Amino acid sequence: MEEILELKQLLLQGDIKGALVIAEEIAEMSKKDIINNIYSFAVVLLLHLIKQKVENRTTRSWDTSIRNSVRNIRRLNKRLKSNGFYLNLEELQETLVEAYSAALDDAALEVCEGIYEVRELKTMVKEDDIIANALALITFTESTENSQ
Numbered sequence: 001m002e003e004i005l006e007l008k009q010l011l012l013q014g015d016i017k018g019a020l021v022i023a024e025e026i027a028e029m030s031k032k033d034i035i036n037n038i039y040s041f042a043v044v045l046l047l048h049l050i051k052q053k054v055e056n057r058t059t060r061s062w063d064t065s066i067r068n069s070v071r072n073i074r075r076l077n078k079r080l081k082s083n084g085f086y087l088n089l090e091e092l093q094e095t096l097v098e099a100y101s102a103a104l105d106d107a108a109l110e111v112c113e114g115i116y117e118v119r120e121l122k123t124m125v126k127e128d129d130i131i132a133n134a135l136a137l138i139t140f141t142e143s144t145e146n147s148q
Contacts, residue, residue, distance in 0.1 A: 034086050045069035046103035053125045054111045070137045096131045
């Protein structure tokens with residue numbers, strides 16, 4: 001909020017360069033907030049993909065959680081006015097890689113009622129495969145999804 005007040009003050013003073021710096025900071029904070037939200041949904045998505053892989057099964061609840069996470073990541077990543085994206089494919093993959101450790105921590109508590117430690121889960125699933133699966137779900141086109 002203080003950035004907006006500072007921006008207003010700079011504009012009233014005619015300091016366009018200073019105002020542009022503040023505007024960039026505001027845009028960066030907004031993007032960071034979006035990325036943090038995408039990260040949170042990525043953790044949930046990866047958690048359920050790990051659970052599916054290790055337990056070699058799925059549940060309606062897990063499937064719903066995966067679909068909702070994918071929808072929310074897509075929604076958050078979409079720029080409304082420019083029809084672009086906040087995160088390109090490479091940045092989205094980096095975010096999934098960053099979220100993977102947190103997902104493994106959560107999976108250690110949930111997979112098979114918490115019988116595995118994180119180090120054990122790491123040997124049971126391939127991180128690259130889970131990340132690739134998540135990325136494929138996120139980048140899967142809406143029209144294809146709706147026709148299934």
